[in-house]
Amino acid sequence: SQTIHQWPATLVQPVGSPLSLECTVEGTSNPNLYWYRQAAGRGLQLLFYSVGIGQISSEVPQNLSASRPQDRQFILSSKKLLLSDSGFYLCAWSRGNYNEQFFGPGTRLTVL
Amino acid sequence: AQSVTQLDSQVPVFEEAPVELRCNYSSSVSVYLFWYVQYPNQGLQLLLKYLSGSTLVESINGFEAEFNKSQTSFHLRKPSVHISDTAEYFCAVITAGGTSYGKLTFGQGTILTVHP
Numbered sequence: 294s295q296t297i298h299q300w301p302a303t304l305v306q307p308v309g310s311p312l313s314l315e316c317t318v319e320g321t322s323n324p325n326l327y328w329y330r331q332a333a334g335r336g337l338q339l340l341f342y343s344v345g346i347g348q349i350s351s352e353v354p355q356n357l358s359a360s361r362p363q364d365r366q367f368i369l370s371s372k373k374l375l376l377s378d379s380g381f382y383l384c385a386w387s388r389g390n391y392n393e394q395f396f397g398p399g400t401r402l403t404v405l
Numbered sequence: 406a407q408s409v410t411q412l413d414s415q416v417p418v419f420e421e422a423p424v425e426l427r428c429n430y431s432s433s434v435s436v437y438l439f440w441y442v443q444y445p446n447q448g449l450q451l452l453l454k455y456l457s458g459s460t461l462v463e464s465i466n467g468f469e470a471e472f473n474k475s476q477t478s479f480h481l482r483k484p485s486v487h488i489s490d491t492a493e494y495f496c497a498v499i500t501a502g503g504t505s506y507g508k509l510t511f512g513q514g515t516i517l518t519v520h521p
Contacts, residue, residue, distance in 0.1 A: 299448075327509075336513045337449075337495070383448055390507035391499055393439055396448035 295320035299384050299397040306404055312357075312371040314400050316384030319365065324386040326367040327394060328359055331381040343367060379404045407432045407500045411512035419520050420488055426481040426515045428496030435501040438479040439509070440470055443493045452494070455479065491519045 296319045306312060318324050328340040339352045341359035349359050356375050360368045367384055381401050385394040412427040430436060437456050441449040453464040460472040470481045479496060496512040 325507075337511045339508070342508075381446075385449075387507070391437055391501060392507070393451050393454050394509055395451065396441075398448045399446070401446065 295386075295395065297384060297386055297395060297397040299382075299400050301400060302398065303401045304403070306374050306402065308376055308404055309373045312369070312374050312378070312402070314369040314382055314384075314402075316367040316369075316397055317365055318386045321365070321386070321388065323364060325389060325394075326361060327385040327387075328357075328367065328369050329383040329385065331383060331399075332379075337383070341369070374404045376404050378402065407436070407498055407508075407510050409496050409498050409510050409512035411494075411496055411515045413515050414513065415516045415518065417518045417520060418486055421485045423484050424482065424486050424490075424517065426494050426496075426517065428479045428481065428512060430477050430479065430496075430498045432477070432498065432500045437499040437501065437507075438470075438472060439497040439499075440464075440468070440479070440481050441495045441497060441511075443495065443514075445492075449495060452481075486517070486519045488519050488521060490517060492517060 298317050326343045329337045331337050341351055343349050343361045346361055357371050381399050383399045384397040387394045408431045410429045418424050439454045440452040442452045443449045453462045455462050455472045463469045468483045470479050472479055493514045493516045495514050497509050499507045499509050
């Protein structure tokens with residue numbers, strides 16, 4: 294069976310500090326990978342998606358970046374965090390296109 | 406562009422009562438439809454999906470949803486809710502052929518609160 298992991302589970306960072314969130318998928322190969330942010334009362338916003346190693350597409354301009362150094366690893370980064378980066382970050386995967394996405398447990402980021 | 410509207414932001418009900426969470430989408434092409442459930446401080450769990458075939462789909466815990474193409478709706482129903490069903494529910498849609506990767510568009514969510 295497939296599983297998806299995210300870490301850390303919670304993170305408190307000062308404004309201006311760097312960020313690195315990691316997501317890994319087990320039990321499948323060549324998945325599509327996604328990063329979402331869920332802010333209070335604002336639903337889910339797709340940040341990045343990847344259809345293969347080194348292939349990253351950004352949905353919205355922002356202070357964040359993503360990388361996919363290995364087939365089943367997806368990393369969300371920032372060089373300098375802003376207060377507005379606070380939120381619940383969710384990683385997801387799917388088998389190719391037009392299929393359901395499976396979500397990880399999420400990372401709660403608080404920027405102070 | 407596809408969009409999803411969940412008509413109720415909050416739905417309070419009593420235990421063992423029936424419930425309907427409403428979802429409408431806008432798309433002029435074929436769609437794939439999903440309902441996800443999110444418990445506090447957790448990720449989203451897939452509840453049920455419609456890809457093709459029978460328009461009535463069911464989950465293992467008693468929820469069902471019906472795809473209505475003419476009304477562009479995918480409402481979620483349960484005949485008798487439990488306290489444990491308290492959670493936030495998200496409707497989502499992928500438009501076939503809209504993008505190369507099948508972008509999943511979410512509604513704003515409906516918070517279902519089941520009271521004893």
